[in-house]
Structure formats: C-alpha cells, structure tokens
Amino acid sequence: MYIPASTAETRPAVLHALMAAYPLGMLVSHGAGGLDADHIPFEIAPDDAPLGVLRAHVARANPLWRNDGGAVMVVFRGESGYVAPSAGGFSVDNTRVVPTWDYSVVHAHGRLRTVDDPAWIMALLRRQSAVHEAAERQPWSPDDAPPDYIERLLKAIVGIEIVIERLDGKNKSG
Numbered sequence: 001m002y003i004p005a006s007t008a009e010t011r012p013a014v015l016h017a018l019m020a021a022y023p024l025g026m027l028v029s030h031g032a033g034g035l036d037a038d039h040i041p042f043e044i045a046p047d048d049a050p051l052g053v054l055r056a057h058v059a060r061a062n063p064l065w066r067n068d069g070g071a072v073m074v075v076f077r078g079e080s081g082y083v084a085p086s087a088g089g090f091s092v093d094n095t096r097v098v099p100t101w102d103y104s105v106v107h108a109h110g111r112l113r114t115v116d117d118p119a120w121i122m123a124l125l126r127r128q129s130a131v132h133e134a135a136e137r138q139p140w141s142p143d144d145a146p147p148d149y150i151e152r153l154l155k156a157i158v159g160i161e162i163v164i165e166r167l168d169g170k171n172k173s174g
Contacts, residue, residue: 001105001107001168001170003168003169003170007170007171007172008169008170009104009106009169009170009171010167010169011169012046012051012052012167013046014169015106015108015167015169016044016046016052018076018078018104018106018169019042019044019052019054019076019106019108020044021078022076022077022078023041023042023043023044023076024039024040024041024042024076025039025040025041025042025054025056025074025075025076025108026038026039026074026075026076026077027039027040027064027072027073027074028072028073028074028075029064029067029070029071029072029112030070030071031063031066031067031070036064038058038062038064040056040058040160041056041128041132042054042055042056042074042076043055043056043124043127043128043131048163049163049164051108051163051164051165051166051167052108052164052167053161053162053163053164054074054108054110054161054162054164055124055159055160055161055162056124056159056160057121057124057125057157057158057159057160058157058158058160059156059157059158060155060156060157060158061156062158064112064160065112065114065158065160066114067112068112068113068114069111069112069113070111070112071109071110071111072109072110072111072112072162073107073108073109074107074108074162075105075106075107075108076105076106076108077103077104077105078103078104078105078106079102079103079104080101080102080103080104081101081102081103082099082101083099083100083101083102084099085097085098085099100172101172102172102173103170103172103173104169104170104171104172104173105169105170106167106168106169107166107167107168107169108162108164108166108167109164109165109166109167109168110162110163110164110165110166111162111163111165112160112161112162113160113161113162113163114158114159114160115158115159115160115161116158116159117159118154118155120159121154121157121158121159122142122150122154124159125142126141126142126143129141129142
C-alpha cells in the first residue's frame with residue numbers, strides 16, 4: 001500500500017482501535033490456487049504480542065485453515081467516503097480542486113496458525129459474542145444454545161490466530 005508521510009498512521013493503539021471498531025477483516029492468503037481473500041470477523045488482542053494478535057474461526061470446510069504457517073495479510077477498513085470538489089476535494093496547485101476519497105485502513109501482516117482445540121474455540125466464541133451482543137437488550141451467549149448443538153458446531157469450525165509481525169496504517173481525511 002502506498003502511504004505518503006502525511007497520511008501514515010503508525011500508532012499501534014490507534015490501529016488496534018480501528019481493527020476493534022471494524023472487526024470484519026479481509027484475510028488475504030496465497031495458496032495452491034493463487035491469491036484468495038476471506039472475510040472474517042476478528043478479535044484483536046493488543047497486549048498478547050508486541051503488535052498484537054488476531055484471532056478468529058472459520059468453517060472446517062474452508063481450506064484457509066490448511067495454510068498453517070503461511071504468510072497472510074488482514075485488511076481492516078474504517079469509514080470511507082467520496083469528497084467532491086465543492087466540499088473541499090483535493091487541491092492540485094492551490095487553484096484547482098479535484099475530487100478525492102477519504103478513508104482509513106490497516107494492513108496487519110503475519111503468519112496463520114491453526115488452532116484445532118475446542119476449549120480455545122469456545123473461549124473465542126464466548127468473547128466475540130460478548131463483544132458483539134453487548135448492545136442487545138437480551139445478549140446471546142454460546143452457553144444459551146443447546147449443548148449438543150455447540151458440540152456439533154465446535155467440530156465444524158477451526159480456530160485461526162495471527163501474531164502481527166507488521167502493521168501498516170493509513171488515514172486519509174480531508
């Protein structure tokens with residue numbers, strides 16, 4: 001990603017906050033079939049490694065988890081929008097204004113690690129449900145589901161973890 005100095009965001013806390021606020025990441029991997037992208041809601045654990053750790057789960061039927069040890073990049077996008085010349089646009093030479101696009105984005109790089117441990121996955125499901133259900137009038141928890149259903153679910157999903165090795169952030173706003 002091209003990042004001019006004026007739009008670079010390098011503060012891990014700011015980048016982690018964007019990832020937490022917009023947790024649906026696009027995980028880009030390269031396998032036997034070439035490049036692929038999976039859209040997955042992630043949990044960011046900022047204190048579990050110098051740049052943080054991403055955790056999620058995927059369907060066992062998804063071949064992504066077989067890329068254990070493979071290099072990956074997860075893209076998180078914050079708010080974005082078109083900026084018309086009449087709204088400020090982008091000044092080409094202080095006399096001509098052209099449209100532009102404002103956005104914030106984080107690229108998190110690391111290696112995929114497969115976690116095939118039902119207790120680990122259940123703890124992740126509980127944490128993610130607690131975060132995303134917090135605003136609901138009657139928050140749901142995996143513990144509310146029938147135990148046999150959860151047992152089947154845990155057999156059908158695999159955990160993934162990415163220790164972030166590099167964070168690239170860009171905040172381009174008017």
